[in-house]
Amino acid sequence: MNARVLIKNLSALDDGPVSVSGWVETVRDQKKVQFVVLRDESGAVQLVNPRNSDADGVVIADEPATSISSLSQGSFVTVTGQLKHDERVKLGGIEIKLATLEIVTLAIPETPIAADSSLDKRMDWRFLDLRNPKQNLIFRIQTTFEHALRTYWVDNDFIELHTPKLMASASESSAELFEVEYFDTKAYLAQSPQFFKQMAQSAGFGKMFEVGPAFRADPSFTSRHATEFTSIDSEISWIDSHEDVMALHEDLLVAAFTAVKAKHGDEVKTLFDVEVTVPSKPFPRIPLAEAKEIVKQHGYEVPRDDDDMDPEGERRIAAYVKETYGHEFVFLTDYASSIRPFYHMRHEGDAGLTNSYDLIFNGTEISTGAQREHRIDVLVEQAKEKGLDPEELETYLDFFRYGVPAHGGFGMGLARVLMLMLHQTSIREVTYLFRGPTRLEP
Amino acid sequence: MNARVLIKNLSALDDGPVSVSGWVETVRDQKKVQFVVLRDESGAVQLVNPRNSDADGVVIADEPATSISSLSQGSFVTVTGQLKHDERVKLGGIEIKLATLEIVTLAIPETPIAADSSLDKRMDWRFLDLRNPKQNLIFRIQTTFEHALRTYWVDNDFIELHTPKLMASASESSAELFEVEYFDTKAYLAQSPQFFKQMAQSAGFGKMFEVGPAFRADPSFTSRHATEFTSIDSEISWIDSHEDVMALHEDLLVAAFTAVKAKHGDEVKTLFDVEVTVPSKPFPRIPLAEAKEIVKQHGYEVPRDDDDMDPEGERRIAAYVKETYGHEFVFLTDYASSIRPFYHMRHEGDAGLTNSYDLIFNGTEISTGAQREHRIDVLVEQAKEKGLDPEELETYLDFFRYGVPAHGGFGMGLARVLMLMLHQTSIREVTYLFRGPTRLEP
Known part of the structure; x- marks a missing residue:
């Protein structure tokens, strides 16, 4: 097994390299920076990927940026990156600056249920x-x-x-x-x-x-x-x-x-x-x-x-x-x-x-x-x-x-x-x- | 619940009054003394009841002697008596001299299976x-x-x-x-x-x-x-x-x-x-x-x-x-x-x-x-x-x-x-x- 860390255990770690695995809860794919909220069985953490630009300031289609752009909600991924404690981050006061992102399963881009779905519908899914x-x-x-x-x-x-x-x-x-x-x-x-x-x-x-x-x-x-x-x-x-x-x-x-x-x-x-x-x-x-x-x-x-x-x-x-x-x-x-x-x-x-x-x-x-x-x-x-x-x-x-x-x-x-x-x-x-x-x- | 002692715990006790409950494994109903091997989920112990005689030496039909004589194998009983450590007793070096015996269920006097019964027969019972x-x-x-x-x-x-x-x-x-x-x-x-x-x-x-x-x-x-x-x-x-x-x-x-x-x-x-x-x-x-x-x-x-x-x-x-x-x-x-x-x-x-x-x-x-x-x-x-x-x-x-x-x-x-x-x-x-x-x- 990889040196996966459960998300609940991240906040106790010092800043430095980590690997986490889980599923994508949300993606904010902005021009200059990408944000992903990743959840596992223990909690959720924010991943951040500042995009690279060329000399003319045009954003480059490199990795992991391209993979992040392809992510659907529910996809399972394993990422590595630098853990950083930052009080300004609402989600637990930590974030991970991404180095790599491996897509394990790309979920189909559909969300059959939402928070307000009926109990019966939720049971279906x-x-x-x-x-x-x-x-x-x-x-x-x-x-x-x-x-x-x-x-x-x-x-x-x-x-x-x-x-x-x-x-x-x-x-x-x-x-x-x-x-x-x-x-x-x-x-x-x-x-x-x-x-x-x-x-x-x-x-x-x-x-x-x-x-x-x-x-x-x-x-x-x-x-x-x-x-x-x-x-x-x-x-x-x-x-x-x-x-x-x-x-x-x-x-x-x-x-x-x-x-x-x-x-x-x-x-x-x-x-x-x-x-x-x-x-x-x-x-x-x-x-x-x-x-x-x-x-x-x-x-x-x-x-x-x-x-x-x-x-x-x-x-x-x-x-x-x-x-x-x-x-x-x-x-x-x-x-x-x-x-x-x-x-x-x-x-x-x-x-x-x-x-x-x-x-x-x-x-x-x-x-x-x-x-x-x-x-x-x-x-x-x-x-x-x-x-x-x-x-x-x-x-x-x-x-x-x-x-x-x-x-x-x-x-x-x-x-x-x-x-x-x-x-x-x-x-x-x-x-x-x-x-x-x-x-x-x- | 009564102050029942599990049989496995008897040997650690000092000589004195005890109460045990279990089922009758064997009875030796002799003229001068009766022996019962009583088993519970934790082990087996010997019960002993010296019979009382009248002035002419004739055995008296008193309790618990009469109840013991009626016991069939498998009957469930609760007894009280005096625990006694005695190295000569083969079964664990202890015995209980009976004071009272209460029959909870008298089993029907039949033993449908024995040690050498077939597996299928034993499954039936x-x-x-x-x-x-x-x-x-x-x-x-x-x-x-x-x-x-x-x-x-x-x-x-x-x-x-x-x-x-x-x-x-x-x-x-x-x-x-x-x-x-x-x-x-x-x-x-x-x-x-x-x-x-x-x-x-x-x-x-x-x-x-x-x-x-x-x-x-x-x-x-x-x-x-x-x-x-x-x-x-x-x-x-x-x-x-x-x-x-x-x-x-x-x-x-x-x-x-x-x-x-x-x-x-x-x-x-x-x-x-x-x-x-x-x-x-x-x-x-x-x-x-x-x-x-x-x-x-x-x-x-x-x-x-x-x-x-x-x-x-x-x-x-x-x-x-x-x-x-x-x-x-x-x-x-x-x-x-x-x-x-x-x-x-x-x-x-x-x-x-x-x-x-x-x-x-x-x-x-x-x-x-x-x-x-x-x-x-x-x-x-x-x-x-x-x-x-x-x-x-x-x-x-x-x-x-x-x-x-x-x-x-x-x-x-x-x-x-x-x-x-x-x-x-x-x-x-x-x-x-x-x-x-x-x-x-x-």
């Missing part, structure tokens, strides 16, 4: 959209966020698993299931790693985590849904209740937000005008029934016939929590059994409630967690009660017949966390390549 | 198979291996991406492609993140990595193939040749093997009788044509009509390298263009060879890497030459039309590395839940 420093930062934050989670897990002896995405049957429900042609039979795409992460508990793995894709054939077009999304999952054994799961969940989020704030807090402030706040522990916990009562007292009756919350209710309870406790997160706990899957453990002495929670962040649900029912007889009863045929669950139920410890865990949507952390209005902004009912490209 | 300390260790090694890779990437400013697994068309070739019913149309499962990791270079991300599933509708039943596998991918910009990719690849493997050896080397020696060797840099590099010549001189002519190697040739060149250089790895480089995909860059001045490599570890291919062709006109020509229709590649080709730096990368099969590191004969042993043409369960 995502590889250009991602050249925007804001978009670039989103994925640096994603990297930092995930690495902090994994470091916590690894430091605490969790095992990383890659559960299969191809399944013989549904992992959650037969609705919203993608069907795959699988040789002479059918397979289905995993809606979540639920069954397989519970299997790890039966296998005696103790504590596990996985970050991987999950698939839902969900035809909805909301800003919070995708047909493929990155699911952050963790499951632990030997718990007493969902309280142990929430304690883990808090620790993980505190670790991740701490890392993001430390590494990117200033940039987030500059580019998104958002202050990253590290949440304090414990996060507020409110039983769901109580939460519904609170929003009702504040003038909003959840328009549902079942015992569930709705998105507006979640926004309102989050606003209440923010005002009352100054907290961006709230655990809504003890959901009714009627609206939870069969494998959630129910309260001892009150089968109408479950040892479960949803985690709300800045007004939107980002995660569901629960203690799982590990007693085979109770589990079979609960499956039947939900109208499921235990025979179709045999593989799963076997995990419990041969022994399993008390356990629980959560699944959390990566894109939702990033969206809400950066005050974005859609997960499409924070997903590398969004997949929805009408989007499979690029 | 994978959740029981994984209780074996060897299997458990494999996934701890997987965790350490991946975390070391990611730490290297993060420390070196790579961006972690989750590329979509649902695609509108093939990512590599239209053979071995799984088709998905996608609302009113068809989608396909990604055979690799190839196009999307190259897109990140066009997006100016500079350096990226991904660890995620890849899918191949490969009907073969070899010990090295699966229909779903975990692919380790990395792609970097601003390279001069595939040499830069190999240098990255070496650094990553050295970091990962160093971490695995440090954390698990002793256990690997004990359970697998394998010495984990941290490879020295640089790994040997041999152009493929030369490698074929070497194995020919050593008595093996590769029985292929094309310019490729075969598995036996790979074993032989690896044996030669091991003997000659004492190295478990070898890069075979400069594969013929005829046997490489259209997007591999070809030698300047010799279009018959590519800037590519395969990495062989202990005799088997674990990875393919290459510099990619980034010049749109050359890329289109190469696609046509391979019989591909550029119109079907429009989305991909657009990445290059709008500018892209010189770049390259590799994809590496996680399970293959683990299999070869631990001298296992099949990737099924080192995959949490294997997926093959006739296996979708559990």
Whole structure:
């Protein structure tokens, strides 16, 4: 590799020869001097090329002047030149006086998207959209966020698993299931790693985590849904209740937000005008029934016939929590059994409630967690009660017949966390390549 | 959570009260004393319960004696008792004299698999198979291996991406492609993140990595193939040749093997009788044509009509390298263009060879890497030459039309590395839940 310097590292260097590589953001091709703003993954810098004239004062068509004149926006180039610190230069107080310019790819002179293009149009040209420093930062934050989670897990002896995405049957429900042609039979795409992460508990793995894709054939077009999304999952054994799961969940989020704030807090402030706040522990916990009562007292009756919350209710309870406790997160706990899957453990002495929670962040649900029912007889009863045929669950139920410890865990949507952390209005902004009912490209 | 102690941590404790949780490996239910070997994710310990007798010397049916008598293998229990160090105890020189025993799940008294069960049978009961300390260790090694890779990437400013697994068309070739019913149309499962990791270079991300599933509708039943596998991918910009990719690849493997050896080397020696060797840099590099010549001189002519190697040739060149250089790895480089995909860059001045490599570890291919062709006109020509229709590649080709730096990368099969590191004969042993043409369960 050449002795390429990242643009962010230039300002710390003394004046002298440097080489940088990146793409052309703008060109000002003037008669006497040419200016190029060059960007790489770390920042942007101004390149300057005073043109040479002959004895009569006529500008000479020499290099790199001729190459600069040919540059289109988006072209990738490698340049060498003299770095010069100069406070008058608005862009970082430095510029590079060009010696050579090598064109690696000359982009076609077209700019299919602009700053004011619609989100959908930007998605069409995502590889250009991602050249925007804001978009670039989103994925640096994603990297930092995930690495902090994994470091916590690894430091605490969790095992990383890659559960299969191809399944013989549904992992959650037969609705919203993608069907795959699988040789002479059918397979289905995993809606979540639920069954397989519970299997790890039966296998005696103790504590596990996985970050991987999950698939839902969900035809909805909301800003919070995708047909493929990155699911952050963790499951632990030997718990007493969902309280142990929430304690883990808090620790993980505190670790991740701490890392993001430390590494990117200033940039987030500059580019998104958002202050990253590290949440304090414990996060507020409110039983769901109580939460519904609170929003009702504040003038909003959840328009549902079942015992569930709705998105507006979640926004309102989050606003209440923010005002009352100054907290961006709230655990809504003890959901009714009627609206939870069969494998959630129910309260001892009150089968109408479950040892479960949803985690709300800045007004939107980002995660569901629960203690799982590990007693085979109770589990079979609960499956039947939900109208499921235990025979179709045999593989799963076997995990419990041969022994399993008390356990629980959560699944959390990566894109939702990033969206809400950066005050974005859609997960499409924070997903590398969004997949929805009408989007499979690029 | 209770004050549970992991079994591996017991020996460092003083004699006194402890609580441990795990599953029953064996029970010796004798008249005067009962012994249980209890295992958790960290190890095994002997529990002992001297039985109480009445004045006439008749054994009393008290607790925990009665519960112990009811225990089946695999049952999950939590016990409390007095830890006692005693050199005469073979299992770690410690035992726990029981006070209480709580049965969390009583396993059904059946042991569907034994140590000598076939691999296929063990796969049927994978959740029981994984209780074996060897299997458990494999996934701890997987965790350490991946975390070391990611730490290297993060420390070196790579961006972690989750590329979509649902695609509108093939990512590599239209053979071995799984088709998905996608609302009113068809989608396909990604055979690799190839196009999307190259897109990140066009997006100016500079350096990226991904660890995620890849899918191949490969009907073969070899010990090295699966229909779903975990692919380790990395792609970097601003390279001069595939040499830069190999240098990255070496650094990553050295970091990962160093971490695995440090954390698990002793256990690997004990359970697998394998010495984990941290490879020295640089790994040997041999152009493929030369490698074929070497194995020919050593008595093996590769029985292929094309310019490729075969598995036996790979074993032989690896044996030669091991003997000659004492190295478990070898890069075979400069594969013929005829046997490489259209997007591999070809030698300047010799279009018959590519800037590519395969990495062989202990005799088997674990990875393919290459510099990619980034010049749109050359890329289109190469696609046509391979019989591909550029119109079907429009989305991909657009990445290059709008500018892209010189770049390259590799994809590496996680399970293959683990299999070869631990001298296992099949990737099924080192995959949490294997997926093959006739296996979708559990």
